Amino acid sequence: MGKDRRLWPLSHPVASTTLFFLISSVSFLQASAQSISTNTPVPPLQWINLTGLLTGPGPGPLKDASIGYDPAHQDLIIFGGESAQGIPQAQTYLLDLQTLTWSQPTAPDDTPAQSPPARSAAISGQDLAASYRNGHVVIGGRGNDGEPLNDTWEFDYTNHFWSQVKITTPGPSVFAAAGGNDPRTPFDATALSNFFFVAGGFTGEKATSLSNIWKLTIAGTLSSNLPNLTTGTWEQIHPNNQSLPAVGGSATAVVLQGSQQHVVAVGGCDTSTNSTAACAQGQPYVIDIDTSSNTAPANCPAPRIGASLAPNLNTASQSFDQQVFLLLGTFDSSQWQDDGGLDQGEVDVFNFNAGTWARILPAGDPVDGHPTFPSPREGAAVFSLGQPLVGSAAASDTIVFGGKDATGNYLSEVWVLRAYNGTISQSNATWSGFGNGQLQGGPSANGQGVTIQYMSSCASAISQPSGTGSSSGHSPTSSSKPPSPTNTGQPIPVSRFDTSTVHKSLAPVSAALILPA
Numbered sequence: 001m002g003k004d005r006r007l008w009p010l011s012h013p014v015a016s017t018t019l020f021f022l023i024s025s026v027s028f029l030q031a032s033a034q035s036i037s038t039n040t041p042v043p044p045l046q047w048i049n050l051t052g053l054l055t056g057p058g059p060g061p062l063k064d065a066s067i068g069y070d071p072a073h074q075d076l077i078i079f080g081g082e083s084a085q086g087i088p089q090a091q092t093y094l095l096d097l098q099t100l101t102w103s104q105p106t107a108p109d110d111t112p113a114q115s116p117p118a119r120s121a122a123i124s125g126q127d128l129a130a131s132y133r134n135g136h137v138v139i140g141g142r143g144n145d146g147e148p149l150n151d152t153w154e155f156d157y158t159n160h161f162w163s164q165v166k167i168t169t170p171g172p173s174v175f176a177a178a179g180g181n182d183p184r185t186p187f188d189a190t191a192l193s194n195f196f197f198v199a200g201g202f203t204g205e206k207a208t209s210l211s212n213i214w215k216l217t218i219a220g221t222l223s224s225n226l227p228n229l230t231t232g233t234w235e236q237i238h239p240n241n242q243s244l245p246a247v248g249g250s251a252t253a254v255v256l257q258g259s260q261q262h263v264v265a266v267g268g269c270d271t272s273t274n275s276t277a278a279c280a281q282g283q284p285y286v287i288d289i290d291t292s293s294n295t296a297p298a299n300c301p302a303p304r305i306g307a308s309l310a311p312n313l314n315t316a317s318q319s320f321d322q323q324v325f326l327l328l329g330t331f332d333s334s335q336w337q338d339d340g341g342l343d344q345g346e347v348d349v350f351n352f353n354a355g356t357w358a359r360i361l362p363a364g365d366p367v368d369g370h371p372t373f374p375s376p377r378e379g380a381a382v383f384s385l386g387q388p389l390v391g392s393a394a395a396s397d398t399i400v401f402g403g404k405d406a407t408g409n410y411l412s413e414v415w416v417l418r419a420y421n422g423t424i425s426q427s428n429a430t431w432s433g434f435g436n437g438q439l440q441g442g443p444s445a446n447g448q449g450v451t452i453q454y455m456s457s458c459a460s461a462i463s464q465p466s467g468t469g470s471s472s473g474h475s476p477t478s479s480s481k482p483p484s485p486t487n488t489g490q491p492i493p494v495s496r497f498d499t500s501t502v503h504k505s506l507a508p509v510s511a512a513l514i515l516p517a
């Protein structure tokens with residue numbers, strides 16, 4: 001929505017007739033102002049449903065869980081998350097990706113019997129530091145009382161116990177922040193440290209500015225005989241732009257490109273934490289940590305709630321290291337037209353250097369000859385590796401766990417978004433691994449038959465019925481606030497989810513239009 005404000009700074013009185021013209025044409029103008037690429041090179045992408053292949057005592061349905069990966073044992077870790085009852089959880093699960101078996105780890109007797117308090121929407125990341133530490137780091141998050149936490153924990157991948165990181169300088173208390181770390185970032189062998197970023201997020205009822213960026217440096221030793229010797233130091237990073245918007249609940253990733261760290265945050269929510277349905281902005285922000293600069297390119301996909309972001313770790317093309325994949329989430333179909341993309345597993349490829357978007361429809365997982373895709377879902381946990389996480393295809397995998405679908409069902413599904421080692425730059429094109437064109441499914445799918453389609457337009461705002469007449473009672477230039485959309489007298493459209501909150505926050509485009517500049 002901020003985009004509309006920038007595009008339409010009306011600082012002069014406008015006759016209401018002109019205003020009505022602008023209102024009715026704004027969705028068209030906005031759509032044409034956005035750009036979409038239909039020939040950006042992307043890897044051949046395919047969704048694969050692992051859910052039915054998993055055995056063992058796995059987690060129930062969870063949203064906003066913490067996810068990580070132990071490369072030495074090929075274990076996926078799931079910690080915490082919000083249960084279907086809306087309650088933060090504190091369990092730890094491991095999924096052995098070689099046998100596709102879930103288990104609940106038990107700490108050895110000689111290690112401290114402790115684990116992090118329940119939480120969801122934490123920042124997490126990998127801490128692989130040679131023989132010093134091999135673990136999964138969990139930072140902050142939303143605790144049992146709904147309040148933000150500021151503690152940091154690390155799960156030891158080797159001996160399966162949790163240790164609380166001893167923090168020597170105070171840091172932020174937030175949940176649903178942007179940040180994390182890129183697993184490709186080499187650890188600092190001199191200081192024996194790894195670092196993590198946290199930007200923005202909810203400090204309670206309100207979100208805090210993305211300009212509030214913190215760096216946590218973790219050092220020390222984590223092992224079963226030295227379980228309490230991990231330390232953390234917070235320092236504040238000062239970006240050049242100190243007035244980035246307050247955002248929590250963005251789709252987010254920290255991406256290393258060359259030697260530069262970028263925090264990428266797409267969309268999110270700037271108001272209360274109670275109605276996640278209100279988190280419906282689409283604006284991307286890219287913060288280059290090393291130069292302290294930022295960009296705010298135009299959005300193209302429908303603004304999502306609870307979408308996930310994954311770096312493109314495929315190495316088939318050099319340009320892939322500037323790409324992130326925007327996945328899943330839900331959107332308000334009464335406000336946005338997405339041409340059915342999300343229902344067909346749409347993956348949006350965002351080049352965070354160029355600020356450009358491609359909307360890609362990947363291949364699906366064929367069941368009885370029909371491709372299947374993950375349904376739209378909020379708060380799915382994602383982890384990407386530059387190699388296959390299951391099977392042995394020449395590919396890089398992003399694994400996806402849980403979430404809450406558009407009807408409010410919490411999920412425990414596990415999917416893989418596989419990026420085969422190849423390049424496509426045209427709809428339905430074939431590539432070196434296309435083979436005989438017979439699409440395969442399951443973890444051993446090797447790319448045969450996989451192609452993609454480029455969507456040809458950005459999502460567009462649905463113009464609200466404007467013939468209500470009631471808004472003529474508002475003088476757009478004398479009001480210092482956006483008019484309340486509840487008094488426009490518009491019928492409440494049918495929505496895929498809680499319209500009552502979405503409708504309020506996703507005020508019609510016209511509300512932003514008549515904001516004074």
Ligand SMILES: *[C@@H]1O[C@H](CO)[C@@H](O)[C@H](O)[C@H]1NC(C)=O
Nearest residue numbers: 049050051052372373374375
């Ligand atoms: C994914 O697999 C699970 C388990 O077989 C199944 O219940 C679910 O419907 C599948 N999802 C889709 C979209 O096909």
Ligand SMILES: *[C@@H]1O[C@H](CO)[C@@H](O)[C@H](O)[C@H]1NC(C)=O
Nearest residue numbers: 150151167169170171172173
């Ligand atoms: C966490 O918050 C408490 C209470 O505000 C404060 O005393 C403590 O220093 C904070 N710890 C960190 C690591 O920021």
Ligand SMILES: *[C@@H]1O[C@H](CO)[C@@H](O)[C@H](O)[C@H]1NC(C)=O
Nearest residue numbers: 111112113114225226227228
């Ligand atoms: C580590 O910390 C835990 C919790 O404070 C404590 O119970 C345990 O004794 C400590 N272990 C060592 C080896 O210091």
Ligand SMILES: *[C@@H]1O[C@H](CO)[C@@H](O)[C@H](O)[C@H]1NC(C)=O
Nearest residue numbers: 240241242243244245295296
């Ligand atoms: C800082 O970012 C905000 C939000 O994108 C933008 O409106 C503002 O112009 C930026 N300020 C500077 C000095 O770049």
Ligand SMILES: *[C@@H]1O[C@H](CO)[C@@H](O)[C@H](O)[C@H]1NC(C)=O
Nearest residue numbers: 146205206271272273274275
């Ligand atoms: C959020 O929910 C809490 C508890 O249900 C309530 O006290 C608070 O007023 C709500 N805040 C908003 C902004 O709705």
Ligand SMILES: *[C@@H]1O[C@H](CO)[C@@H](O)[C@H](O)[C@H]1NC(C)=O
Nearest residue numbers: 315316317393394395421422
């Ligand atoms: C992927 O493609 C790149 C470039 O063609 C090549 O160097 C690399 O070896 C390939 N990796 C795999 C696993 O096939």
Ligand SMILES: *[C@@H]1O[C@H](CO)[C@@H](O)[C@H](O)[C@H]1NC(C)=O
Nearest residue numbers: 426427428429451452453454
């Ligand atoms: C690609 O193939 C699909 C399915 O066969 C078809 O519907 C679509 O029109 C094709 N697109 C292009 C650009 O050829």
